[in-house]
Amino acid sequence: MDFRDSPPEAEFRSRLRAWIADHNPGLPVSSTDDEYWARQAEWHTALYDAGFFGLSWPSRFGGHDLPSVFDVILDDEIAAAGAPPRPSLGYLVQGITTHASEAVQARFLPGLISGRERWCQGFSEPDAGSDLAALRTAATRDGDEYVIHGHKIWTSYSDVADWCFLLARTDPDVPKHKGLSAFAVPMRQRGIEQYPLRMINGITREFGQVVFDGARVPAENMIGKPGEGWRIAMTIVSHEREPSEVGYVARYVKTVKDLEATVRANPGAFRSDQREAVAWAYVQAEMLRLHVRRRLSERLDGPDHGPGGSIDKILMTWVEQTVGASALAVAGSRAVVDADDVALKIYLYSRAQSVMGGTSQIQKNIIATRILGLPAA
Amino acid sequence: MDIRDTPEQAELRRTARRLARELGPRTVADLGDRRRNEALAKAVRDAGWLELRRDGGDGDPLASGVEAAIIADALAEVVSDVPFAGPILASDLARRAGVRAIDGAAIAFSPDLIDAAVASGSTTDTPIVAVDHAADGPVAAYVLVPDGDGYRLAAVEADGVRGGADLTRAIRFIPPGVPVRPVPGQSRRLTRDDLDAWAALGLALTSADIVGLMRGVLDVSVAYAQERKQYGVSIGSFQAVQHLLAESRCLIEGAFSAALYPAWAVDHLGPAEARAAGRVAKAYCARAARTVCETAVQVHGGMGNTWDCIVHVHLRRALLSSQWFGDDGEQLRQLERTRLGVPHGLS
Numbered sequence: 001m002d003f004r005d006s007p008p009e010a011e012f013r014s015r016l017r018a019w020i021a022d023h024n025p026g027l028p029v030s031s032t033d034d035e036y037w038a039r040q041a042e043w044h045t046a047l048y049d050a051g052f053f054g055l056s057w058p059s060r061f062g063g064h065d066l067p068s069v070f071d072v073i074l075d076d077e078i079a080a081a082g083a084p085p086r087p088s089l090g091y092l093v094q095g096i097t098t099h100a101s102e103a104v105q106a107r108f109l110p111g112l113i114s115g116r117e118r119w120c121q122g123f124s125e126p127d128a129g130s131d132l133a134a135l136r137t138a139a140t141r142d143g144d145e146y147v148i149h150g151h152k153i154w155t156s157y158s159d160v161a162d163w164c165f166l167l168a169r170t171d172p173d174v175p176k177h178k179g180l181s182a183f184a185v186p187m188r189q190r191g192i193e194q195y196p197l198r199m200i201n202g203i204t205r206e207f208g209q210v211v212f213d214g215a216r217v218p219a220e221n222m223i224g225k226p227g228e229g230w231r232i233a234m235t236i237v238s239h240e241r242e243p244s245e246v247g248y249v250a251r252y253v254k255t256v257k258d259l260e261a262t263v264r265a266n267p268g269a270f271r272s273d274q275r276e277a278v279a280w281a282y283v284q285a286e287m288l289r290l291h292v293r294r295r296l297s298e299r300l301d302g303p304d305h306g307p308g309g310s311i312d313k314i315l316m317t318w319v320e321q322t323v324g325a326s327a328l329a330v331a332g333s334r335a336v337v338d339a340d341d342v343a344l345k346i347y348l349y350s351r352a353q354s355v356m357g358g359t360s361q362i363q364k365n366i367i368a369t370r371i372l373g374l375p376a377a
Numbered sequence: 378m379d380i381r382d383t384p385e386q387a388e389l390r391r392t393a394r395r396l397a398r399e400l401g402p403r404t405v406a407d408l409g410d411r412r413r414n415e416a417l418a419k420a421v422r423d424a425g426w427l428e429l430r431r432d433g434g435d436g437d438p439l440a441s442g443v444e445a446a447i448i449a450d451a452l453a454e455v456v457s458d459v460p461f462a463g464p465i466l467a468s469d470l471a472r473r474a475g476v477r478a479i480d481g482a483a484i485a486f487s488p489d490l491i492d493a494a495v496a497s498g499s500t501t502d503t504p505i506v507a508v509d510h511a512a513d514g515p516v517a518a519y520v521l522v523p524d525g526d527g528y529r530l531a532a533v534e535a536d537g538v539r540g541g542a543d544l545t546r547a548i549r550f551i552p553p554g555v556p557v558r559p560v561p562g563q564s565r566r567l568t569r570d571d572l573d574a575w576a577a578l579g580l581a582l583t584s585a586d587i588v589g590l591m592r593g594v595l596d597v598s599v600a601y602a603q604e605r606k607q608y609g610v611s612i613g614s615f616q617a618v619q620h621l622l623a624e625s626r627c628l629i630e631g632a633f634s635a636a637l638y639p640a641w642a643v644d645h646l647g648p649a650e651a652r653a654a655g656r657v658a659k660a661y662c663a664r665a666a667r668t669v670c671e672t673a674v675q676v677h678g679g680m681g682n683t684w685d686c687i688v689h690v691h692l693r694r695a696l697l698s699s700q701w702f703g704d705d706g707e708q709l710r711q712l713e714r715t716r717l718g719v720p721h722g723l724s
Contacts, residue, residue: 001380001443003641009378069378260716267719275717279660279709282716283635286657291634297380314627361616367626368619372599375614 003293005073012066013073017081019050024083030251032345036084037205041160044087044115053086054113056299057093061109068299071244072292079253088246091239092119092165094303099182099224099232108163108184120161120187122152122210123233130362132167133176133230137212139168139183144219146170148185148212154356158208159194161187165236166217167229180229184221191215201348202339235305240357241313243288244295248316252285252323255346259323259330274329281326284319291315307370310363317353317360324350380637382447389444393451396420401455405685408458408544418459418511421452426461430469430578431478438472442578442643446585446636453589453698456690458545462582462701463509467519469578473571474530475564483510485518485533485551491703493572496520496531501555507535508701512547520557527566531557543697544690573648579702580655581639586698587662588636591629591669594691598622598673605678612676621672628665635661653715659699660708666695 005013025043030036047053048062055070057063064070074086092112096105111117128135137150148168158164164185171179191214197207224232239245259278263270295312298304324347328335331343338344354360368374382390400417402408421427426448429440445465452461463483470493471478485494485505494505507518515536521528533555541548565571599622602613612618639655646654670692674681681688699705713719 001382001386001637001641003378003380003638004645005378072378263717267717275713275719276709278717279712282712283657283660283709287631287635287661290638291631293378293380294634294637297378300379300381311627311630314624315631318627318631361620364620364623365616367623368613368616372613372619372622372626374599374602374619374622375611377614377616377619 009070009073012070013077016052016073016077019052020077020081020083023050024081026082027084029255029342029346030084031349032201032203032342034203034205037157037160037203040084040087041115041118043084047086048114053115054093057109057113058097061105062113068244068296068303069293071247072296075247075250075253075289075292078247079250079257082254082257083250085250086247087115088248089119090245090247091236091242092121094239094245094305095165095182095232095236096223098235098305099228104184104221104223111162117162118157118160119163119165120155120158120208120210121236122155122158122164122166122185123237124154125151126153130359132233133180135167135169135180137166137168138172139166139170139181139217141170141219142216145216146183146219146222148183148191148215148217150212152210152212153197155208155210156206158187158210159196159205163187164210165223166212167233170226170229174227177230178227180233181226182223182229182232183217184223185212185215185217186221189215199349199352201345203345203349237358238305238307238309239303241309241316241363242295243312243316244292244299245309248320249285249288249292252319253289255323255327256281256285259326262330270330274332277326277329281323284322288315288319307366310358310366311371313357313363314360314367320353321350324348380641386443386447390447390451392424393426393448394454396424397451397455397457401452401457402545402690403455403687405544405687405690408690414458417457421457421459421461427464428468430465430472432472436472436475438469438644442581442640443637445578446581446640449582449585450589450592453586453694454593456545456590456593456687456694460509460511460546462579462586463507463546465582466575466579470519470567470571470575471530473565473575474560474567476530476560476562479517479532479560481511482517482519482532483507483535485520485535486701489703490700491707492576494520495523495528496533496557497523499557501533501551501553501557503553505533505551507547507549507551508697509546510535510549516549518549518551519560521567521572522557524566527568528572529563529566530560532560533557541697542693545694546697548697570648573652574643576702577639577648577651577655578643580652580659580708581636581643583698583701584632584636584655584658584662585640587666587695588629588633590691590694590698591625591632591666594670594673594688595622595625595629597687597691598625598676601680602676618676621676625669625672628669632658632662632665653712655702656708656712659702660705660712663699663705663708666699670695 054063055066059065139146166185170181193211195209327343328347335344430438433439467482468478510516518535535549537549635658642651642654673688
């Protein structure tokens, strides 16, 4: 057990720290402002071009073949500088590298990793949320193509995406989990319409709805085999639930640092319960920072696609919601007098964390049955 | 950076768990089984585990805080009724003072259990408490005696009766007026840094203890939820019960991650930094322990509220481990001081 940087890790850390000092775009906290999403692509390509993104992914696709723990250093330094978190798309990389043919990997991974091609994820539907396998979007074979009809929702960044990682029903005659396939669908075509969704904190650039009405995708863009869609989706969501994969811990650590600075400027102006809320948010964020170190250390021998991501997701959710509540506590009346207050937005956004990527209730079902071994309800 | 156990640490974890599961109490009645208890105490002693923080010859301890935490975790998982953290902390403090610890010695604490007790006269002037030592016979308990800008060790005899909420570890009150006798052979005066580093070990071991006892009580609760039937099915099939147990599992994983760091930090970071790492772990573990142990009582229903059900033994142990070196409220208060610049006296 060693928490220290090895010499190559220390060298990487100091290079990264120097680079971030010169290139931090100083964007607002990702969860509070549309400006963040307008400029996130720029941050992704800058981070990638400087050699600081895709650290543990294969170099033949633009990654760096580095040990998984280098992402710990990336999160640390981003948090310390208050820079935007790393782009959270590792779960799509996991899905593609685990299930797609070499040709599909070679076609799509370089653009996904470099940020030159933007992706969104078309899984949930208005009538298929927790019961994802009930999805009805249909992909029907037509010559060398599939034709897509259906309605996707909670599709993050669909408005800027070049590609959609789409889960669709290719075989309506088999049990629901077996008739699904995955595709890389080009987003810029007729037959796709977008409707933004405004979240409770006011931001409009994160969530969207996408309606597919006769959109077309080449059959060669299928990811994995026909009928493999459910397994692919489970690989993806298991990683989407891991803070070690999505890098959100940098965002929590930064928010806690900002809250600490606010209180430190005039401790006597805050009640003991407000100060304790900040101290507890610090403890929670530290726990997650250390938990990510453990999980990325465990990944040194290769990723595990098991249900452990559900535990990570619950821990991450508790942290995000503790940090959000702490921001609200520190803001006090300011958060209700000013509708644009950042603490209000951080707090309201934090409520989504127990829903996105699978609700906390679904995670607890998974933990109970697949990790604790309790009988299915 | 690789915070997995080394192969040797993994082997120690397996060995310690195996030994604790074989000789630890399985039922409340087992707590009264003297032969089992003596066999466990002997096994722990024979394994050399009480010597881990003794001077290895060069001033450094024989083993790291990580090894000590691994054993604390394994012993607590089955609520082992033998001293471990007490003797380890006594020998660690003695090593820092440059002297070999008295056999079976414990440390006396202030009544709030947060700091080592300080005695400035020839007898104790306030009530103090020795924690986690042999339950029978007289025991030597170390106290701190101010000496210049530091401290030296002295000893008092603790011969009161075993007591306290925890049914697995001994507590003795030492009244005022007990003679304080010098401990000969100390080659170093204990500094503030020594006491911070030592408290970091205390926070690491009590956190590891909590992680272990939570894992143990969850295992017992999951087994019970599978076996106990109501409405013709096992209660573990109800989501209301499943979600409580799933939350416990998450808290344990988070607590484990948080507790690894101070155990490592004790030997690798500066004293203040190591103690701060210990405060984070302890705050998280102490809060988690209440939820996990209370969930265990709840899942066991009426049985969980009876003396003969083992889960209150875990809960009681959690209460002592939480208070020892300071509970979550105390750690948060200290973190407010150091991180938020909250001055002393501001409530």
